[in-house]
Amino acid sequence: MTVSEQCVCVDRSRIALELPTPAGGALPVEFRLRPETVEVWIDFHRKAAFDRDTLAAWLVSPRRPLTTDGAADEMAWVVDPSLRVAFALPSVTTWTLPPVVEQQLRERV
Numbered sequence: 001m002t003v004s005e006q007c008v009c010v011d012r013s014r015i016a017l018e019l020p021t022p023a024g025g026a027l028p029v030e031f032r033l034r035p036e037t038v039e040v041w042i043d044f045h046r047k048a049a050f051d052r053d054t055l056a057a058w059l060v061s062p063r064r065p066l067t068t069d070g071a072a073d074e075m076a077w078v079v080d081p082s083l084r085v086a087f088a089l090p091s092v093t094t095w096t097l098p099p100v101v102e103q104q105l106r107e108r109v
Contacts, residue, residue, distance in 0.1 A: 010104055019087075019095045027092070031105070038109055040075060042089070048075055056109045059085065059102075 018026040030041040037049040066077040088094040
């Protein structure tokens with residue numbers, strides 16, 4: 001699923017957006033930028049933390065899914081067929097992130 005750029009809210013320490021669900025609802029997601037980690041908050045609950053340096057290196061040349069210990073079957077950063085960065089929740093769906101979110105992640109992580 002592709003996320004509309006209109007759903008994106010960017011400030012200094014977070015990137016927040018609503019991801020459309022297959023059932024037609026919206027799932028609030030935040031990427032909270034901490035000094036050493038990027039936390040993933042889904043529906044206002046912290047679900048994972050990715051090492052900031054590891055995520056930054058992956059964003060430069062994403063090839064294989066990037067997961068974190070304890071969340072491997074819950075979520076991952078992936079690359080979609082058009083080679084754009086996507087965020088996957090295997091039990092829900094995969095969302096291709098808007099270019100503005102991808103750019104913000106690359107610049108700020």
